[in-house]
Amino acid sequence: MKKMITLIMLTFVMMICLVACGDDDTQDVDKNNEQEESNLEGEGQKDDDIDEKSETTDDEETSNVGFDVESDDQLDLGIGDTGTFDTTLGTYEVTLVSAKLEDNIDGASSELDRFILLDLTVKNTSDEEQKVEDLLHSLEVTDYLDGSGFSDASEHFDSIEKMSGVIAPGEEMSGQFVTFVYDADEYYFRKDPGNVAAGSSNQVIWLIKASEIEN
DSSP states (O other), X not given: OHHHHHHHHHHHHHHHHXXXXXXXXXXXXXXHHHHHXXXXXXXXXXXXXXXXXHHHHHHHHHHTOOOXXXXXXXXXEOTTOEEEEEETTEEEEEEEEEEEEESEETTEEOSXXXXXXXXXXXXXXXXXXXXXXHHHTTEEEESOTTSOOBOOOGGGOTTSOBOOSEEOTTOEEEEEEEEEEOOOSEEEEEEOHHHHHTTSBOOEEEEEEGGGSBO
């Protein structure tokens, strides 16, 4: 009788152990499944992030596509000549009517050797209105083509006929451009080379010989 009771108790204990082991295995399987699902979700999120970054990069590349300049460079213009600009702002023409060197303007001396005063006519050849200040902003004078130049300073002088405002399509505006220069035999009126190198415009250069300049 005692042996029978002992056998029943052992059997009962073994059943409990088997059930417990089964529960542990089930929990392990559930944990593994949850981990795999989490990993898959994470990989899916990474793929989404990569796709979003790719789309952003594609958009940026599209927005940075270079501007196609259709007009040729004009590198040997002189006083009286008209230069044609093809830029991201639109198309326009600039005529260098005359040039003059000044020692003083409105009682002020040049920050360099002298002032150079240019009479210009700007014509809007595009289909939309253009601010003349934007068109003149990247123009400069230098006595050394490989060096930097000096931009318009007409806004600082009351006696200078500064150009400002909007030019309608087909219309033109005349005024003056003034800046500082060193004494030199030749000067160059041009588009800022950095602007040209960026692909936003063709290059236009006027050669101004000191012998041709009014004093």
